[in-house]
Amino acid sequence: MVGFRRASGVLLVVLVVMATTIANGTPVVDKAKDAAESVGDKVSEAATTVGDKAKNAAASVGVKVPGAKAGGASLDVKASGAKGDGKTDDSAAFAAAWKEACAAGSTITVPKGEYLVESLEFKGPCKGPVTLELNGNLKAPATVKTSKPHSGWIDFENIADFTLNGNGAIFDGQGSLAWKANDCAKTGKCNSLPINIRFTGLTNSKIKSITSTNSKLFHMNILNCKNITLEDIGIDAPPESLNTDGIHIGRSNGVNLLGAKIKTGDDCVSIGDGTENLIVENVECGPGHGISIGSLGRYPNEQPVKGVTVRKCLIKNTDNGVRIKTWPGSPPGIASNILFEDITMDNVSTPVLIDQEYCPYGHCKAGVPSKVKLSDVTIKNIKGTSATKVAVKLMCSKGVPCTNIALADINLVHNGKEGPAVSACSNIKPILSGKLVPAACTEVAKPAERFGPRLPLPFHSHDEEIVSISCVKEEQLAVLYQNYAICLDIWITTKIEPRPTAVSWSKFLKVDMRPLTGFKFNVEAGSFFIDDEKKVAVVFDLDGYKKTETCRYQTAHIIGQDGYFKSVNIREAPNLGKPDRFGFTPSIYCVLFLCSKFS
Numbered sequence: 164m165v166g167f168r169r170a171s172g173v174l175l176v177v178l179v180v181m182a183t184t185i186a187n188g189t190p191v192v193d194k195a196k197d198a199a200e201s202v203g204d205k206v207s208e209a210a211t212t213v214g215d216k217a218k219n220a221a222a223s224v225g226v227k228v229p230g231a232k233a234g235g236a237s238l239d240v241k242a243s244g245a246k247g248d249g250k251t252d253d254s255a256a257f258a259a260a261w262k263e264a265c266a267a268g269s270t271i272t273v274p275k276g277e278y279l280v281e282s283l284e285f286k287g288p289c290k291g292p293v294t295l296e297l298n299g300n301l302k303a304p305a306t307v308k309t310s311k312p313h314s315g316w317i318d319f320e321n322i323a324d325f326t327l328n329g330n331g332a333i334f335d336g337q338g339s340l341a342w343k344a345n346d347c348a349k350t351g352k353c354n355s356l357p358i359n360i361r362f363t364g365l366t367n368s369k370i371k372s373i374t375s376t377n378s379k380l381f382h383m384n385i386l387n388c389k390n391i392t393l394e395d396i397g398i399d400a401p402p403e404s405l406n407t408d409g410i411h412i413g414r415s416n417g418v419n420l421l422g423a424k425i426k427t428g429d430d431c432v433s434i435g436d437g438t439e440n441l442i443v444e445n446v447e448c449g450p451g452h453g454i455s456i457g458s459l460g461r462y463p464n465e466q467p468v469k470g471v472t473v474r475k476c477l478i479k480n481t482d483n484g485v486r487i488k489t490w491p492g493s494p495p496g497i498a499s500n501i502l503f504e505d506i507t508m509d510n511v512s513t514p515v516l517i518d519q520e521y522c523p524y525g526h527c528k529a530g531v532p533s534k535v536k537l538s539d540v541t542i543k544n545i546k547g548t549s550a551t552k553v554a555v556k557l558m559c560s561k562g563v564p565c566t567n568i569a570l571a572d573i574n575l576v577h578n579g580k581e582g583p584a585v586s587a588c589s590n591i592k593p594i595l596s597g598k599l600v601p602a603a604c605t606e607v608a609k610p611a612e613r614f615g616p617r618l619p620l621p622f623h624s625h626d627e628e629i630v631s632i633s634c635v636k637e638e639q640l641a642v643l644y645q646n647y648a649i650c651l652d653i654w655i656t657t658k659i660e661p662r663p664t665a666v667s668w669s670k671f672l673k674v675d676m677r678p679l680t681g682f683k684f685n686v687e688a689g690s691f692f693i694d695d696e697k698k699v700a701v702v703f704d705l706d707g708y709k710k711t712e713t714c715r716y717q718t719a720h721i722i723g724q725d726g727y728f729k730s731v732n733i734r735e736a737p738n739l740g741k742p743d744r745f746g747f748t749p750s751i752y753c754v755l756f757l758c759s760k761f762s
Contacts, residue, residue: 236267237269237270237271237296238263238270238271238272239271239272240253240257240271240273240274240278241256242260243256243257243259244259245257245260245273245276246276247274247278247299248276248277249276249277249278249279249302252279252280252281253278253279253280254282254283257280258284261283261285264289265285265289265290266289266290267290268289268291268292268293269291270293270294271294271295272296272298273295273296273297273299273332274299275298276299277300278299278300278301279303279304280301280302280316280317281303282315282317282318282357283301283317283318284320285318286321287320287322287323287325288322289322289325292325293325293326294326294327295326295327296328296330297327297328297329297330297373298330300332301332301334301335303316303336303357303359305337305340307340307356307379311355313358313384314361315358315359315361316360316378317334317359317361318361319362319365320361320364321364322366323365323368324366325365325368325369326368326369327368327369327371327373328371328372329370329371329372329373329395330372331372332372332373332374333373333374333376334359334360334373334374334376335376335377336375336376336378336382337377337379338377338379338400339377339404341356341379341380342428356380358378358379358380358381358382358384359380359382360375360383361384361386362383362384362386362388362391363387363388364386365385365388365389366388366390366391367389367391368390368392369391369392370391370392370393370394371395372394372396373396374396374397374398374399375397375409376397377399378400378404378407380406381406381407381408381411382400382407382409383396383398383409383411385410385412385413386413386414386415388415389415389416390417391415391417391418392418392419392421393410393419393421394421394422396410396420396425397423397425398410398423398425398427398431400426400427400428401428402451403428404427404429405428407427407428407429408427408430408431408432408433409423409425409427409429409430409431409432409448410425410431410432411432411433411435412432412434412441413436413437413438414436414437414438415438415439415441416439417439418438418440418441419441419442419444420432420442420443420444420446421442421445423445424446424447425447425449426450426451427450427451428451429451429452430451430453430454430455431448431449431453431454431478431481432446432454432473433455433457434455434456434457434471435459436459436466436467437466437467437468438471439467439468439469440469441470441471441472442472443471443472443473443474444472444475445475446473446477447476447477447479448476448477448481449478449479449480450481451482452481452482452483453483453484453485453486453511454476454478454484454485455485455488456468456471456487456488457486457488458488458490459488459490459493459498459535460490460493460496460533461490462494464494465494467497467498468497468498468499468501469497469498470500471501472502473485473503473506474503474506475504475505475506476505476506476507477507478506478507478508478511478514479510479511480510481511481512482512483511483513483514483516484506484508484513484515484516485506485514485516485542485545486513486515487516487517487518487537487540488516488518488519488521489519489521489533489537489560491519491520491522491527491529491530491532492528492531492532492533493533493534494534495536496535498535498536498537498538498540499537499538499540500539501540501541502543503515503540503541503543503545504541504542505543505544506544508545508546508547508548508575511547511549511550512549512550512551513553514549515542515545515556515575516556517540517556517557517591518556519532519535519537519559519560519565519590529610532560533560533563534560534562534563535560535563536563536566537559537560537566537568538566538568540567540569541569542570543569543570543571543572544571544573545574546573546575547574547575547576548575548576548578549575549576549577549584550577550579552577552581553586553606554575554576554584554586554601555575555585555586555601555603556588556608557586557593557608558587558590559589559590559591560590564591565590565591567594568591568593569593569594570593570594570595570596570599570603571595571597572596572597572599573598573599573600574598575600575601583601584601585605585606586599586601586602586604586605587604587606587607587609588603588607588608589608589609619666620642620644620668621642621654622654629643629644629645630642630644631643631690631691633690633692633693634692635655635656635693635695639655639695640655641653641654641655641671641691641692642654642655650673650674651674651702651722652670653670653671653673653691653693653700654669654670655669655671656668656669657669671693671695671700671724672700672722672723691703698724698725699721699722699724700722701719701721702719702722703718704718704719704720718730718732
């Protein structure tokens, strides 16, 4: 009888463990298996993990299930005064409904409609589980207003047992005006723009079936969360939406991203410091910059990244595939126990990338090794097509080289004119298994060009012609082309897309040189600048100068779009060094002198 009671007790515990596991949606054994695979299928560790998780499950019978069902009465935002007409600011109605629901632990329903909201803060702690049931869409104002760094348009903060059922609802950030004002590429700072949706400090929560579109900055930011699941997530923004990471996850434990379609202008998924036990699964990414861990090492005291699994994903037409990026000259850091598995690449530039010399915009300590230690990384069963010849690039830190990096079953093909795909490595000796296409580490990995590819020009030049580049104003370029005896043309850019190869030009002026040239006069164009408002260009002549020890005599030609032409002798212009046929940089004295002549 005693034995039977003990057996019954054991059976009860096993049933409780099974029930708890099923409720959480992921079998304990499967979790242990995944953890074991990410560090090389260490059987002993897997057994220990299974045992520990079984004990924890048995000990936590009373723990609430993520996204527990809210009790209490249901609250309709329209009963709180919301109009849902897309014109009236409904912020106050949502705030009132949340205050009441949070105080009681109940459900907020949002009927069909377009709800314009300035900003919303759904803050806890709440008295019980809260559910937000969306059947309508939320829309932000289109105007660009500065906000506190890292602030959000819609904030969910410090809530436990929260459920957001989106039912396909759209959070429209109306960010097109903000992208034009985004100066990240110049300053490296753009945090004054709002993130579409922020989940901060959520515990045991579930987010399902929502879409973020046209965010002004990041679409979704998950920070300091524990045991949170996101399912059926949509991110939609055009490629020119700069710095609009799809889903950023940082300083969180137990986040599951299960099913997402992401189109944006930056990383589809970015994983920041302090992320542990993350699963990213069934994500379709593109256009965008791929799925990235990092960047890491930019700031002091960053927390380790541990236990990241990215699997069963499709990445298409992106600038990168899966990558880990750390800053050179970084403080010490750690990223370990990482698995990229079962991922299909379709026309992806650099499908597999470890970049420990990550240096966007040139704002870094180039040449100083990163101190972020990468270890126990498995890259397995990656297949598809590479848009670049270098399909696999593993560029580790020479200060703290990568350790235990495994490549298995890679099949990436490049069909470009540069030849078949290659794999390039530095400061790494990867562990190899299975069939590898391209063969591992046949070339030495080098840092990417800091200034991007060659700018496409609106003409074809030859050795006996002159080409010069100038700046019209901020983010607008001009280019001069001269065929010595025939013509001098100047173009200006009308549009420069985020990707440097997408440039459009318009003709600023065209000068027939034949009536102007002869035995006594000839224009040999050097540097130049233009005034777009006055429709005039000033071209500095490289021909016929006289030089003293400190100054040179230089000729400048003022050319108007209406056919105006005048030559000006610049007297005593400060000597800036020996000019040559590739250009002469005018001093500020020259510029002011010429401006006074035609202003």
